[in-house]
Amino acid sequence: MSDMDEIVKEFLVESTEGLDQLDRNLVALEQKPGDKELLAGIFRSIHTIKGTSGFLAFSRLESVTHVGESLLSDLRDGKKVLTPAITSALLQLVDAVRSMLAAIEATGQDGQEDFAPLVELLTRLQTGEAGEAGGAGGAGKAGKAGGPGKVKKGRSGSTAVVSLEDQASAAPAASAPPAASAPPAAEPLAAPVGASAASDSNIRVDVALLDKLMNLVGELVLARNQILQHTATQDDSGFTATSQRLNLITTELQEGVMKTRMQPIGNVWAKFPRIVRDLALACGKQVRIEMEGRETELDKTIIEAIKDPLTHIVRNSVDHGMEFPAERAARSKPAEGRLLLRAYHEGGQVNIEISDDGAGVNAERVKAKAIQKGLITAEQAARMADRELVNLIFAPGFSTAEQVSNISGRGVGMDVVKTNIERIGGTVDVHSLAGQGTTLKIKIPLTLAIIPALVVTTSGDRFAIPQASLLELVRLEGEDARKGIEMVYSAPVCRLRGRLLPLVSLSHTLRLQEDFWGPRGRTDRAVNIVVLQADEHTFGLVVDEINDTEEIVVKPLGKQLKGINAFAGATIMGDGRVALILDVLGLAQRAGVVSEARGHAQAERATVRAHAAEERQMLLLFRLGADRRMAIPLSMVARLEEFKQGSVERAGQHQVVQYRGRLLPLLRLNQLLGEPAGTHEPETLQVVVYAHAGQDVGLVVENIVDIVEECLTVHRRQRQGAVYGTAVIQEKVTDMLDVPALIESADVLLFAGAAEPAGAGV
Amino acid sequence: METERQFCTFLLGDQFLGIEVLKVQEVIRTQAMTRVPLAPRAVRGLINLRGQIITAIDLRERLGLPALADGREPMNVVVRTDEGAVSLLVDEIGDVLETDLASYEDPPETLSPAARQLIRGVYKLPDRLLLVLNTDKALGLEPTASR
Numbered sequence: 001m002s003d004m005d006e007i008v009k010e011f012l013v014e015s016t017e018g019l020d021q022l023d024r025n026l027v028a029l030e031q032k033p034g035d036k037e038l039l040a041g042i043f044r045s046i047h048t049i050k051g052t053s054g055f056l057a058f059s060r061l062e063s064v065t066h067v068g069e070s071l072l073s074d075l076r077d078g079k080k081v082l083t084p085a086i087t088s089a090l091l092q093l094v095d096a097v098r099s100m101l102a103a104i105e106a107t108g109q110d111g112q113e114d115f116a117p118l119v120e121l122l123t124r125l126q127t128g129e130a131g132e133a134g135g136a137g138g139a140g141k142a143g144k145a146g147g148p149g150k151v152k153k154g155r156s157g158s159t160a161v162v163s164l165e166d167q168a169s170a171a172p173a174a175s176a177p178p179a180a181s182a183p184p185a186a187e188p189l190a191a192p193v194g195a196s197a198a199s200d201s202n203i204r205v206d207v208a209l210l211d212k213l214m215n216l217v218g219e220l221v222l223a224r225n226q227i228l229q230h231t232a233t234q235d236d237s238g239f240t241a242t243s244q245r246l247n248l249i250t251t252e253l254q255e256g257v258m259k260t261r262m263q264p265i266g267n268v269w270a271k272f273p274r275i276v277r278d279l280a281l282a283c284g285k286q287v288r289i290e291m292e293g294r295e296t297e298l299d300k301t302i303i304e305a306i307k308d309p310l311t312h313i314v315r316n317s318v319d320h321g322m323e324f325p326a327e328r329a330a331r332s333k334p335a336e337g338r339l340l341l342r343a344y345h346e347g348g349q350v351n352i353e354i355s356d357d358g359a360g361v362n363a364e365r366v367k368a369k370a371i372q373k374g375l376i377t378a379e380q381a382a383r384m385a386d387r388e389l390v391n392l393i394f395a396p397g398f399s400t401a402e403q404v405s406n407i408s409g410r411g412v413g414m415d416v417v418k419t420n421i422e423r424i425g426g427t428v429d430v431h432s433l434a435g436q437g438t439t440l441k442i443k444i445p446l447t448l449a450i451i452p453a454l455v456v457t458t459s460g461d462r463f464a465i466p467q468a469s470l471l472e473l474v475r476l477e478g479e480d481a482r483k484g485i486e487m488v489y490s491a492p493v494c495r496l497r498g499r500l501l502p503l504v505s506l507s508h509t510l511r512l513q514e515d516f517w518g519p520r521g522r523t524d525r526a527v528n529i530v531v532l533q534a535d536e537h538t539f540g541l542v543v544d545e546i547n548d549t550e551e552i553v554v555k556p557l558g559k560q561l562k563g564i565n566a567f568a569g570a571t572i573m574g575d576g577r578v579a580l581i582l583d584v585l586g587l588a589q590r591a592g593v594v595s596e597a598r599g600h601a602q603a604e605r606a607t608v609r610a611h612a613a614e615e616r617q618m619l620l621l622f623r624l625g626a627d628r629r630m631a632i633p634l635s636m637v638a639r640l641e642e643f644k645q646g647s648v649e650r651a652g653q654h655q656v657v658q659y660r661g662r663l664l665p666l667l668r669l670n671q672l673l674g675e676p677a678g679t680h681e682p683e684t685l686q687v688v689v690y691a692h693a694g695q696d697v698g699l700v701v702e703n704i705v706d707i708v709e710e711c712l713t714v715h716r717r718q719r720q721g722a723v724y725g726t727a728v729i730q731e732k733v734t735d736m737l738d739v740p741a742l743i744e745s746a747d748v749l750l751f752a753g754a755a756e757p758a759g760a761g762v
Numbered sequence: 763m764e765t766e767r768q769f770c771t772f773l774l775g776d777q778f779l780g781i782e783v784l785k786v787q788e789v790i791r792t793q794a795m796t797r798v799p800l801a802p803r804a805v806r807g808l809i810n811l812r813g814q815i816i817t818a819i820d821l822r823e824r825l826g827l828p829a830l831a832d833g834r835e836p837m838n839v840v841v842r843t844d845e846g847a848v849s850l851l852v853d854e855i856g857d858v859l860e861t862d863l864a865s866y867e868d869p870p871e872t873l874s875p876a877a878r879q880l881i882r883g884v885y886k887l888p889d890r891l892l893l894v895l896n897t898d899k900a901l902g903l904e905p906t907a908s909r
Contacts, residue, residue: 219813461797510799557808558817559845560901564800570808570815578796578808578815 011052012105013204015097018045020270022094026087027273031288033082042090043072049097058110061100067122068093074126084281089121091274207300210260217250217257218450218553218572224250225574258450263303265343265352266294272314276339279318286325286336287318296343298350302444305424306352309417313354313440314339316414321358321438331435333357350446355439361432363389372725373398390432394418423585425451425468453552453581455573456530457545459512462579464552464571465530469584471538473546474529481527492516494529494540501531503540504591506582510566516542534588541587550574554581566590620688621705621729625675629734631727634707636739638689638696645683657687657698664689666698667746669737673722692743699739706730767863769885771856771892772839775827779852779893780859780885787842789855792835793818806851811840818849824900826876841897848901861885861892869893 022045029038050065068090074080096115103111224247231243273289280287298306317339322328325335342353363386370376370392381389392398393414421428426444445451445468453464454473474496476484484494485503492503507513529540552571561567565586573579618634643657648666650656655666666687669675687698708729722742723735769780770789795807795818804823809816818838822829830836836851865886869878879899885892 215813222813461799512799555815557815558848560805560817560819560848561798561801564798566800567798570796572810572813572815576810577794578810580796580798580808 008056008104008108011056012101015049015052015101018049019094019098019101021045023091023274024270026090026094027277029082030084030087030277036076039072039076043069043076046072046093053110058100058104060115061097061104061110064093064096064100064115064119067119067126071122071126080126086125088281089118089125091278092118093122205260210257213257214261215553215555217254218555220250221254221553222572222574222576226576229574258299259297261300262297263300264295264297265303265350266291268303268307268310269294269341272311272341275311275314276318279315280322283319283322284324285318285322287322287339288336289339289341291341293343294341296345296350298444299446302424302446305420306426306442306444309420309442310352310354312414312417314341317354317356317358317438321356321360323359327359345446349443352442352444353439354442355437357437360434360436360438361390361393361430362434363432366390366392370395370398387431390430393430394428419585422468425466450551450553452549453571454530454549455547455579456506456528456543457547458543459507459510461512462547462573462577463506463543464550464579464581465532465541465584466568466581467549469532469534471531471533474531474540475546476527476529478524478526482522482524485522485527496531496540501529501538501540502593503529503542504587504593505542506587507544509587509591532584532588534585534593537588537593539588539591539593552579552581619708619729621708621734622686622688622701622703623705624670624673624702628673628675629705629729629732630669630701630723630737631729631734632688632690632699632737632739636691638691640704641687641689641698643685643687643698645685648685659689659696659698662696664696664698666700667742668700669742670700670702672742672746690739690743692740697739697743767860769859769861769892769894770839771859772837772852773854773856774821774825774852777825777827777893778856778890779895781839781841781850781895781897783858785841785897787840787847790838790840793838809838809849811847811849814847816840816847816849818851819901821850821852821895821900825880826874841901843898843901850897850900859887859892861887 022042025038025042025045029035029042032038046065046069050062050069053059053061053065071080071086071090075082075086080086096113096118099113100110103109103113227243228247231240234240269291272291276287276289318337322337322339323331323333328335328337338357340353340355342351342355344351366389367381367384370389371378371381375392375395375398376384394417395415398415418428421442421444424444426442428443429441430438431441432438452467454467454470455462455464457463474494476494485492486494488500492505493500494503495501503516505513505516505518507518508516513519528543528546530543530546531538531540550573552573554569554571556569557564557567566583567580567586568583569581570578571581619631620634620637621629621631624630641659643659647657648655649658651663651665655668656663657666658664664687666685685700686703687700688704690697690699722738722745724738724741725736727734727736768783770783770786771778771780773779790811793809793811795809797807798805804820806818806820806823809818820829820836830853834853836853837855838849839852839855840847840849862885867884867886869881869883873881880896882894882896885894
């Protein structure tokens with residue numbers, strides 16, 4: 001039985017690897033439809049999966065791959081020409097296989113999902129279009145192949161010959177490239193067809209084993225350090241020589257083991273061609289992706305950490321950066337946009353660049369949005385250079401996070417990208433030239449396993465602070481110690497070069513002492529301040545002692561301690577004792593330097609960031625008073641209702657109607673927004689039922705105008721109550737209404753919350 | 763139904779407890795301990811076990827017993843789990859005992875709910891009772907409150 005498990009496991013590992021390659025090859029094939037080697041490779045991959053799944057009795061998997069194989073076989077034999085529709089169907093097939101493999105891994109069965117539509121689609125593509133293509137005949141084929149833009153002239157006139165060949169034997173034999181095959185598309189993905197040759201010199205190693213080796217080496221390094229310390233006190237020259245040798249070997253061993261954890265960044269990039277293709281197709285854009293330096297190596301943990309941010313950036317580039325083909329033509333750029341990924345080593349760091357030749361970031365729009373969101377003031381904006389302005393896209397809160405919804409689409413936080421990259425000690429910077437494109441430059445360290453850290457002592461315990469977040473050290477002595485710390489109400493601060501630096505006591509934050517000052521209270525003793533950067537905030541961490549900087553080996557904490565956000569892990573110090581590593585961001589949240597709500601919001605945004613950001617919004621337009629037009633996001637609108645004037649009742653100070661067994665508080669927008677009431681109340685009230693924090697609120701409006709989907713440019717102006725800006729929608733000036741602010745100001749929720757439980761009874 | 767026959771035994775106050783011997787990685791003397799601020803009360807700290815950092819759990823605290831008297835140092839019973847080794851702090855280590863399945867009984871109904879979670883059953887040894895510890899429950903602390 002365990003033998004069987006082994007076989008299934010092997011099958012899963014191999015197939016999953018094969019699938020990534022398949023994604024890549026299919027996209028590459030679309031660029032070069034004439035490449036028989038690619039096609040043969042794809043055919044082989046699917047064929048292998050089909051064969052093995054049949055052998056292992058995964059019949060659903062087998063049946064789905066079987067139709068795919070038939071379609072591929074027709075393609076390979078030239079009975080059919082690759083169209084975008086076929087590529088999409090084949091990519092869907094890859095997804096289906098992937099989901100079934102996941103199911104097998106999880107449950108041992110190939111899943112319950114219904115792939116009948118996909119099978120039908122593949123069959124239709126094979127049979128339906130086969131007849132059509134066959135009817136057109138060999139001569140007409142070359143012309144047909146030119147079909148939908150992308151497919152270049154593929155085969156020479158040898159179609160008939162190929163199709164006569166025995167299907168089974170054709171597979172690898174097709175290696176002789178057709179003489180007049182398509183000209184190579186500009187630097188295609190350098191598909192590693194020859195990769196299989198390298199596999200003989202490689203072996204697969206369990207990551208857990210590597211981690212264990214890494215741990216052992218870390219321990220060896222510690223033992224070595226202790227021996228070296230001991231050697232310094234000895235006179236024995238033989239012993240000294242031996243320990244020197246041990247020293248050298250240990251260092252080399254450490255480097256060697258670190259290398260085994262390295263992976264080429266190409267592993268992460270491998271899925272981008274597919275993502276770019278799908279997204280470009282969905283947006284109606286043409287994008288070509290190019291990669292340089294895919295062999296650049298990074299530590300496994302870092303590879304994991306940058307996967308999501310990179311994906312997000314790539315999606316953003318295609319979605320926002322690239323213009324539509326028509327726009328590009330108007331700017332005399334080639335219709336096909338170019339997305340370039342570059343990676344290279346530089347000074348012990350890895351640089352990753354993602355550049356597109358799209359529209360670039362519009363500094364003016366960023367400025368307007370940042371001011372509207374209150375991130376900067378107009379005066380600040382006026383002083384900022386374009387480059388600084390463009391970097392505001394990373395500012396927290398820049399994206400429109402409150403309108404989370406699939407329909408409305410939303411700016412997904414680039415700040416999350418930045419936070420994630422900074423978390424692993426990296427930096428990110430954006431350069432953009434309007435009309436010419438955008439380049440994001442990411443710098444990250446090679447490894448996370450061993451990091452430089454500052455060791456501090458407080459309340460008798462040692463803690464390590466990663467140097468990535470360390471800005472400087474400040475020591476206040478004597479007179480300064482007594483007077484240097486001032487209080488803003490209850491918050492201690494100190495002046496650092498003319499600016500107020502909020503202070504946080506490490507002992508207090510970790511509840512090792514009662515308050516900021518500790519048991520001895522305010523004294524003359526020197527105050528050690530570690531100035532740290534968390535997110536965008538700078539704060540001073542007060543500790544008892546600052547010891548030293550050290551290279552530390554980071555180890556994870558057990559699950560019993562995972563919930564404590566103040567610690568990032570633990571490490572073993574030179575004396576063999578354990579010290580905790582502080583998580584600066586978590587500590588800052590705990591101490592209230594960075595609001596925790598924001599931390600949560602980031603996490604939330606991180607989970608939904610898979611949905612591509614979009615500026616386009618669905619808006620509900622309505623009229624107020626005689627001619628005032630207003631808009632709110634449709635995503636927050638639960639429903640539109642009409643109520644008879646007579647059904648309005650009073651509850652306390654509020655007007656309510658009975659609605660679906662509950663009380664629906666009504667907000668008279670014209671009163672709240674200072675519109676003169678009409679001469680007489682209409683018989684029927686137009687009400688927008690607005691979903692707010694799990695509670696519906698009815699907004700009474702004059703009448704509903706329309707629902708539009710708009711690319712919003714909100715012109716900020718002085719905020720007037722709940723109106724946060726103005727936009728031009730349908731060529732008319734429209735006020736943008738901030739409903740949550742309005743509801744808050746009307747204080748209606750307190751009432752509504754109380755009414756809810758009573759709604760049924762009273 | 764119990765199937766384990768061999769138990770690594772230890773004392774906790776006057777209670778005689780055992781863990782399946784296959785789950786025990788090793789037993790070691792008191793180690794230098796690094797306390798973890800903000801951690802649940804039962805987490806006594808972290809120890810360095812040959813380069814591996816291990817969480818030490820105070821079994822007295824878990825079983826609702828008073829803390830060990832001053833001056834007495836607990837022993838570490840290091841148990842294997844899916845997520846790495848964890849140490850259980852106990853008063854004193856006993857022998858490895860072979861037990862007879864026939865002497866097994868479920869814990870009595872009158873056991874306090876807290877203890878009932880952690881005690882899987884009882885072996886009636888000739889001279890005393892051996893309580894079988896449910897290690898998974900003993901290690902599965904409630905997730906730490908994050909604030």
